[in-house]
Amino acid sequence: MSGRKVLVTGASRGIGEAVARAFAERGDVVAVHHRDSAELAEKVRAGLPGEGHVIVSGDLTDPAAVRAFVDGAALSLGGLDVVVNNAAVAVEHPILSDDYAAWQAAWQHTLSANLTGPANVCWCAARHLGEGGRIVNVSSRGAYRGEPLYPAYGAAKAGLNSLTQSLALALAPSGIAVNAVAPGFVATDMGNAIMDAGDGAAIRAQSPFNRVARPEEVAEAVLFLAGSEWSSGAVLDLNGASYFR
Numbered sequence: 001m002s003g004r005k006v007l008v009t010g011a012s013r014g015i016g017e018a019v020a021r022a023f024a025e026r027g028d029v030v031a032v033h034h035r036d037s038a039e040l041a042e043k044v045r046a047g048l049p050g051e052g053h054v055i056v057s058g059d060l061t062d063p064a065a066v067r068a069f070v071d072g073a074a075l076s077l078g079g080l081d082v083v084v085n086n087a088a089v090a091v092e093h094p095i096l097s098d099d100y101a102a103w104q105a106a107w108q109h110t111l112s113a114n115l116t117g118p119a120n121v122c123w124c125a126a127r128h129l130g131e132g133g134r135i136v137n138v139s140s141r142g143a144y145r146g147e148p149l150y151p152a153y154g155a156a157k158a159g160l161n162s163l164t165q166s167l168a169l170a171l172a173p174s175g176i177a178v179n180a181v182a183p184g185f186v187a188t189d190m191g192n193a194i195m196d197a198g199d200g201a202a203i204r205a206q207s208p209f210n211r212v213a214r215p216e217e218v219a220e221a222v223l224f225l226a227g228s229e230w231s232s233g234a235v236l237d238l239n240g241a242s243y244f245r
Helices: 014-025 038-047 063-077 100-126 151-174 189-197 200-204 215-226
Strands: 005-008 029-034 054-057 080-085 129-138 177-183 235-238
Touching (some): 005 014, 005 063, 014 029, 014 080, 014 215, 029 038, 054 063, 100 151, 129 151, 151 177
Parallel strands (some): 005 080, 029 054, 129 177, 177 235
16 A cells, blocks of 8 residues: 555654654655654654655644644645554653642643544544545553553553544444554653663563564554554554563
8 A cells, every 4th residue: 555645643753753654665645743843853754755745733732733733734635544643741640759739730731642632633634534544543551551650641541542442433434444553662762761760671671572662663563554444443462572461
């Protein structure tokens, strides 16, 4: 498959950058989304193979901004065939050490960016996706394994999995498939920062392969799900045998 029109949120670095590149390498045209990383996004766009790639920007916690950048991507690309909900935030807020105001703020921001924002992207994108359209949500192993230092992150990703399955049922009659991929630790800026702040060796040892995922490995899974209809509603584990469910 090639020539698809693809929107990837959070594509200025990490998993999103790898996903954008993987689609472009297969002949697709990509809208590279960022929130406030214009220079990084332009570097990604300029480095993608092929022509016609564009940049869109907007804060996922702002519903109006979400609608503007999804509609803008569709307008610039001449439609949408695939949407990848990758952008996310992680705020450390352990329940026994934060004050109540910080706890509330962490939950509000994390759920808005990691669950409500992607849900709004899906709503807006569904107005552009036609028969054969695909939505792939980037979830997390933490939705199942638990995130004691990042409980809102784990809860939001669990909600994203449920949203994936609900939308798979709702959009199948329109010929749109919705799936998710659930990585464990990935060697991105966010993942590396967590490992550097803690025991990186112990984190790597969670997998019997004694390493964490590469962004390109997550991108491969996203590509597979973006090309599949019959997997709709699936949440694909991608954690190097570090957790089973």
